[in-house]
Amino acid sequence: MDTRIQILALIATGVLLFIVLELVRRRRLQERYALLWLVSTVFLLILAAWRDALTKVADLVGIAYPPNALFFLAFAAILVVLLHFSVVISRLSDQTKILAQRLAMLDERLRRQEAPVLLEAEREPEPEPEPEPLTARRFSPR
Numbered sequence: 159m160d161t162r163i164q165i166l167a168l169i170a171t172g173v174l175l176f177i178v179l180e181l182v183r184r185r186r187l188q189e190r191y192a193l194l195w196l197v198s199t200v201f202l203l204i205l206a207a208w209r210d211a212l213t214k215v216a217d218l219v220g221i222a223y224p225p226n227a228l229f230f231l232a233f234a235a236i237l238v239v240l241l242h243f244s245v246v247i248s249r250l251s252d253q254t255k256i257l258a259q260r261l262a263m264l265d266e267r268l269r270r271q272e273a274p275v276l277l278e279a280e281r282e283p284e285p286e287p288e289p290e291p292l293t294a295r296r297f298s299p300r
Contacts, residue, residue, distance in 0.1 A: 164206060164207075164209065167202075167205075167206035168203070168206045168207060170206075171199060171202045171203045171206050172203075174195075174199050174202070175196070175199045175200075175203070178192055178195045178196060178199060179192075194239065194242075198235065205228070212224040212225070212227060212228055215227050215228075215231070219231075
């Protein structure tokens with residue numbers, strides 16, 4: 159590997175590490191997901207710093223061409239991340255459905271409690287009988 163490429167890879171990995179740590183510090187990335195990114199970044203940092211690391215990993219896995227080992231490991235890591243996110247999304251979907259059902263039940267209970275009060279308020283008060291108009295009465299002599 160050329161020294162310039164190695165330096166560029168080290169700088170890019172360092173920037174990625176800084177971004178992950180900054181996202182955790184600003185609470186934009188939860189710690190449980192940051193751990194995965196930190197492990198990946200450390201792995202990339204080791205590969206960038208140690209020139210023969212990819213060759214050793216390829217030999218260990220049994221892959222003849224070292225860059226293919228990198229693609230294989232990245233693909234496997236992405237599959238694990240996708241599986242993890244599928245589990246998280248499924249759990250969140252179930253929780254959302256349960257929360258929506260509970261909200262509907264609470265809304266219905268509130269409507270039932272407020273219904274008598276609203277009906278009483280909406281009822282028009284019975285009109286008072288109108289007084290008879292004042293007219294001249296005729297008195298009949300007795």
